[in-house]
Amino acid sequence: MELIRPGTQIEFMKLKNIAFGISITLVVLSLISIFLLRGINYGIDFEGGTEVQVSFSDPIKTEDIRGALNPIGLSQARIQSVSTVEGQEFLIRTPMMNESTQDLTMKVEGALNDTFGKDKVEIRRVEMVGSEVSKDLKEKGFLSLFYAGICILIYIWWRFELKFSLGAIIALIHDVIITVGLFSLAGKEISLPVVAALLTIVGYSLNDTIVVFDRIRENLKKASGSFDFSSLLDNSISQTLSRTILTSFTTFIVVLCLYVLGGSVIHNFAFAMMVGIVVGTYSSIFIASPILLLMNRGK
Amino acid sequence: MNIFKFKGLIILLVIVVGLLFATPTFFGKKDVPDGWIGPKQKIKLGLDLQGGMHLVLKVVTDKAVESRMTSITSDLKGQMMNARIHYKSITSASPDLLHVELRTPDDYDKLDKLVLDSYPYLKEVSSSTSEGVTTVTYQMSDEEAASIKDQAVAQALETIRNRIDQYGVSEPSIIPQGKDRIVLQLPGITDAERAKKLIGRTAILEFKLVDEQHSLEDALKGDVPAGSYVAYLKDGKQPILLKQRAVMTGALLDDARVKIKSTYNEPYVAISFNQEGARIFERVTSENVGNRLAILLDGRVSSAPVIREAIAGGDAIIEGRFTLEEASDLAIILRAGSLPAPVDILEERTVGPSLGQDSINKGFISIMIGGLLVIVFMVVYYKFSGVLADLALVCNIVLILGALSLFHAVLTLPGIAGIVLTIGMAVDANVIVYERIKEEIRLGRTAKMAIEAGYKNALSTILDANITTLIAAVVLFQFGTGPVRGFAVTLSIGILSSLFTVLFLCRWIMDWLVNYKKVERISI
Numbered sequence: 055m056e057l058i059r060p061g062t063q064i065e066f067m068k069l070k071n072i073a074f075g076i077s078i079t080l081v082v083l084s085l086i087s088i089f090l091l092r093g094i095n096y097g098i099d100f101e102g103g104t105e106v107q108v109s110f111s112d113p114i115k116t117e118d119i120r121g122a123l124n125p126i127g128l129s130q131a132r133i134q135s136v137s138t139v140e141g142q143e144f145l146i147r148t149p150m151m152n153e154s155t156q157d158l159t160m161k162v163e164g165a166l167n168d169t170f171g172k173d174k175v176e177i178r179r180v181e182m183v184g185s186e187v188s189k190d191l192k193e194k195g196f197l198s199l200f201y202a203g204i205c206i207l208i209y210i211w212w213r214f215e216l217k218f219s220l221g222a223i224i225a226l227i228h229d230v231i232i233t234v235g236l237f238s239l240a241g242k243e244i245s246l247p248v249v250a251a252l253l254t255i256v257g258y259s260l261n262d263t264i265v266v267f268d269r270i271r272e273n274l275k276k277a278s279g280s281f282d283f284s285s286l287l288d289n290s291i292s293q294t295l296s297r298t299i300l301t302s303f304t305t306f307i308v309v310l311c312l313y314v315l316g317g318s319v320i321h322n323f324a325f326a327m328m329v330g331i332v333v334g335t336y337s338s339i340f341i342a343s344p345i346l347l348l349m350n351r352g353k
Numbered sequence: 354m355n356i357f358k359f360k361g362l363i364i365l366l367v368i369v370v371g372l373l374f375a376t377p378t379f380f381g382k383k384d385v386p387d388g389w390i391g392p393k394q395k396i397k398l399g400l401d402l403q404g405g406m407h408l409v410l411k412v413v414t415d416k417a418v419e420s421r422m423t424s425i426t427s428d429l430k431g432q433m434m435n436a437r438i439h440y441k442s443i444t445s446a447s448p449d450l451l452h453v454e455l456r457t458p459d460d461y462d463k464l465d466k467l468v469l470d471s472y473p474y475l476k477e478v479s480s481s482t483s484e485g486v487t488t489v490t491y492q493m494s495d496e497e498a499a500s501i502k503d504q505a506v507a508q509a510l511e512t513i514r515n516r517i518d519q520y521g522v523s524e525p526s527i528i529p530q531g532k533d534r535i536v537l538q539l540p541g542i543t544d545a546e547r548a549k550k551l552i553g554r555t556a557i558l559e560f561k562l563v564d565e566q567h568s569l570e571d572a573l574k575g576d577v578p579a580g581s582y583v584a585y586l587k588d589g590k591q592p593i594l595l596k597q598r599a600v601m602t603g604a605l606l607d608d609a610r611v612k613i614k615s616t617y618n619e620p621y622v623a624i625s626f627n628q629e630g631a632r633i634f635e636r637v638t639s640e641n642v643g644n645r646l647a648i649l650l651d652g653r654v655s656s657a658p659v660i661r662e663a664i665a666g667g668d669a670i671i672e673g674r675f676t677l678e679e680a681s682d683l684a685i686i687l688r689a690g691s692l693p694a695p696v697d698i699l700e701e702r703t704v705g706p707s708l709g710q711d712s713i714n715k716g717f718i719s720i721m722i723g724g725l726l727v728i729v730f731m732v733v734y735y736k737f738s739g740v741l742a743d744l745a746l747v748c749n750i751v752l753i754l755g756a757l758s759l760f761h762a763v764l765t766l767p768g769i770a771g772i773v774l775t776i777g778m779a780v781d782a783n784v785i786v787y788e789r790i791k792e793e794i795r796l797g798r799t800a801k802m803a804i805e806a807g808y809k810n811a812l813s814t815i816l817d818a819n820i821t822t823l824i825a826a827v828v829l830f831q832f833g834t835g836p837v838r839g840f841a842v843t844l845s846i847g848i849l850s851s852l853f854t855v856l857f858l859c860r861w862i863m864d865w866l867v868n869y870k871k872v873e874r875i876s877i
Contacts, residue, residue, distance in 0.1 A: 178705045
């Protein structure tokens with residue numbers, strides 16, 4: 055079976071201006087959303103606070119929970135449905151308070167029991183992260199992205215040339231910004247697993263980029279005399295295109311499975327991965343390689 | 354035996370070892386059958402999968418320095434009296450500062466010598482004289498303060514470990530983190546409140562005499578005699594006048610057990626002192642027959658019985674209307690010793706067992722469905738070679754599970770996600786090779802040459818691509834905590850094992866097909 059007919063040469067470089075346009079728009083929109091409009095919705099890992107996960111045996115509306123929590127002074131609590139079956143499982147999150155986790159949990163459980171009936175409510179998970187720890191985790195989260203970026207930059211620099219390295223890193227930053235931007239726009243929580251997903255995206259997107267770069271390097275070695283760099287890039291991308299699509303496809307399938315079947319705890323992680331795979335595949339074709347072309351022209 | 358066969362044997366061996374280590378895990382909660390010859394350990398599940406409690410505590414080490422300063426203060430008072438140095442006051446305003454006010458400036462030299470001899474770690478930071486009173490301020494040296502803090506953390510760690518051991522948690526993990534933190538992982542703990550009380554209680558046991566010479570009524574009106582103070586019994590209503598000085602502390606305790614009073618069926622804690630404690634206890638009780646002796650836990654009076662006679666032998670009881678659970682926890686705490694300083698809870702995560710089981714089930718389904726889809730897809734797309742890739746995939750999962758069990762790594766929910774992800778990405782290396790082989794075949798090469806060239810050309814690409822992901826995984830492992838670390842672990846193992854299955858296992862089978870089976874055309 056052939057996905058891309060052998061010998062096909064798609065002129066990707068002709069599309070680069072359109073791609074740049076799209077990417078710049080997306081990145082700018084993401085940045086606007088992150089810094090000006092909606093901000094980043096940090097999970098309790100990074101912001102501190104208390105989170106209680108409850109499940110109900112019967113479907114329930116978010117407003118009903120809010121109604122139950124109002125009398126115990128939790129009108130400010132953020133209530134979020136997290137199950138794939140609508141209305142069965144919720145996260146109740148409050149900022150840090152001066153009472154112990156235990157008192158809070160018991161108050162919530164009591165209020166929900168009174169409203170919805172005993173035996174219908176189950177407290178499944180309670181997490182409290184103090185401000186000292188959340189500050190730590192945030193710092194570590196950012197540092198890990200930073201160090202991963204630096205290490206990878208050095209590795210590619212060593213294996214390829216500097217311009218390859220720059221192309222790959224720009225594509226990476228592009229992927230991460232757009233993924234985070236989408237989280238910001240959708241109001242989804244950035245938690246520890248999501249940062250793990252971002253790091254994986256960094257690794258994964260690079261994977262794609264490197265396969266293309268490797269081919270470019272190989273074709274450069276073969277090329278003799280005068281040649282058109284732009285069509286060499288087109289050629290390299292086309293030659294690796296079926297692999298790029300196949301791998302992205304299989305990875306996407308499994309992450310989709312995780313998103314649909316994996317349960318509430320892993321939901322945002324899977325979402326980040328899905329976005330990352332799509333954006334990462336796109337960027338390795340339309341961003342990383344065209345940047346090589348731009349830098350080559352600069353010479 | 355030629356090299357080719359030898360390679361095959363090694364590959365087989367690796368897979369068999371992986372399978373041996375992975376197998377026990379497939380039995381789930383059931384025991385491994387007796388006839389099983391391989392290793393019996395199963396993959397350890399993280400707290401997010403098996404349910405339990407994760408706690409990060411901070412030892413308030415400043416308090417340890419403060420209480421040392423308090424004991425230095427009272428110690429110094431005695432020493433100065435012995436040395437006939439007349440002081441107006443000795444106070445410690447902040448944890449590491451000590452102010453001494455002298456009535457006569459001439460005593461300064463004597464004080465200086467005394468401090469230098471007995472408390473070399475106290476450094477004078479200032480001294481001044483006004484209106485005949487000399488004020489000298491000492492500061493505890495940084496090294497001494499640091500060593501007190503380190504000791505406090507070490508002792509807290511030891512105490513908490515003791516308490517948890519005695520409470521009976523299977524496979525707890527209690528490790529220090531940073532300067533003053535302790536991270537606890539308590540699998541299977543469902544009663545978070547009880548656990549936190551057990552761990553977090555300072556549990557300082559003190560015995561104080563009740564001040565019977567002065568009137569409690571006067572004290573309540575505000576006329577508290579020097580050296581005494583008003584405390585309240587456990588119910589918080591009944592006031593009692595206590596001497597400030599503790600005649601004994603829990604440090605002299607030898608054992609503590611729960612007993613039940615036969616008459617009222619009421620639980621209490623029976624304690625026994627060590628030799629020194631028994632001696633002091635006998636002296637105190639014999640000197641104070643008829644008086645009351647208050648027993649305080651963390652500053653709260655739990656009871657104040659009348660001393661009827663001198664008590665020899667060092668046995669005493671603590672009552673206080675406990676429930677059985679409270680009494681047995683108190684006994685544990687007293688046996689394990691007190692915390693040198695209070696602890697704050699910085700982070701607390703409790704996962705109920707039902708959510709954990711849910712996560713395992715959902716993770717398992719995701720792996721099965723995701724794996725199945727990829728397997729079907731590979732066969733449809735690559736036909737026979739796809740079957741080969743699928744074989745590699747299955748071996749891959751077996752190897753990951755085997756490695757997790759072998760290295761005693763912890764499997765978490767993000768860890769399962771890492772396995773799912775590996776399924777998607779593991780076929781990548783095969784895809785890269787297969788696409789290369791296809792290209793070579795198109796160029797008119799024979800199967801044998803195409804395979805040779807395909808692997809050769811794909812090698813550096815595969816390595817580069819996987820090493821970068823591995824870098825990300827290693828960084829994640831360094832910075833990640835808890836469940837996320839589990840993800841880094843499975844992802845790293847997954848990358849390595851997929852390299853193994855593709856570059857060695859699949860390669861070997863391909864070579865075997867063309868070299869030994871003389872296959873001319875490969876179905877790819």
